[in-house]
Amino acid sequence: MNTEQMMNEIRETNLAYLMLAQTMIRADKPQALFRLGLSEEVADLVAQLSPQQLVRIAAQNVMMCRFRFDDEMVWGLLTSHGKTVDKAQSADRLHASILMASQYATA
Numbered sequence: 001m002n003t004e005q006m007m008n009e010i011r012e013t014n015l016a017y018l019m020l021a022q023t024m025i026r027a028d029k030p031q032a033l034f035r036l037g038l039s040e041e042v043a044d045l046v047a048q049l050s051p052q053q054l055v056r057i058a059a060q061n062v063m064m065c066r067f068r069f070d071d072e073m074v075w076g077l078l079t080s081h082g083k084t085v086d087k088a089q090s091a092d093r094l095h096a097s098i099l100m101a102s103q104y105a106t107a
Helices: 003-027 029-036 040-047 051-058 072-079 086-106
Strands: none
Touching: 003 029, 003 040, 003 051, 029 040
């Protein structure tokens, strides 16, 4: 993949993310704040963007979305490395959700 292709992929991903975020915010703002990890102020700005503004912002050469957590333990729980029992996987995913929710609450 060359640089131009990568930049096109980033623009497309940004636009899709911004459109999804805007739809989620307009449909259910409290849930969108939690799921997207946005502050209320940022959510209000995104909700008010025009289609032209979305396209212009999406054209930036950086990803608009990012991984919300960089904790190796959360990734281990989500991927359930070494786990084969369904109940253990469910408990691990629940634990990971709790950890991620606490990160949102402290942000």
